[in-house]
Amino acid sequence: MSVMERLDQDMKQAMKDRAALKLSVIRMVKAALKNEEINKGRLLSEDEVLTILTRELKQRRESLHEFEKAGRVELASKTREEIDVLSAYLPAQLSEDEIRDIVREGIAATNASSKKEMGKVMGAIMPKVKGRADGNLVQKIVSEELPS
Known part of the structure; x- marks a missing residue:
């Protein structure tokens, strides 16, 4: 439905x-x-x-x-x-660990090597987590996972 x-x-x-x-x-x-x-x-x-x-x-x-x-x-x-x-109308939310796994996959897929490429990583990740994770949390995790 x-x-x-x-x-x-x-x-x-x-x-x-x-x-x-x-x-x-x-x-x-x-x-x-x-x-x-x-x-x-x-x-x-x-x-x-x-x-x-x-x-x-x-x-x-x-x-x-x-x-x-x-x-x-x-x-x-x-x-x-x-x-x-x-x-109640949104899909089940992803845990922080699940988001972290998706972020790591996104970093590997985009070959990002610094925080300067955060936009590229976010662009690759957001369609995968749409509606299932808060964008601010995803951004925070991407920032933590990317080297300076």
Whole structure:
């Protein structure tokens, strides 16, 4: 079942269950996906859907950080719940060790020998981890694995 189909089914179920937060998050995601379809003038591929879901999740994580920093406990709590709802639609996240293995393969494949070639390595790795790893974590690991 595609992510879009799951979103439709879960939206119907959230309406039946009167799960206001889940319904709100699903509607927001569906609106973002619909806007992207309109902009592109075609239906989105599964990969594009995952990209948008990842972007929405990243926005929530950034908001959570800001709410916690400002001491806004009620907003931070709501944002954590939104993150949980969004996370359910993304593939399982890779562990740090799995990412490190992929990074090492990417370094070997691109013959990168210094941090100056980090962009080349990131370009080779990101399609492999798309939707399954945080880009900042991947960048940190690439930086650690490449010699100065």
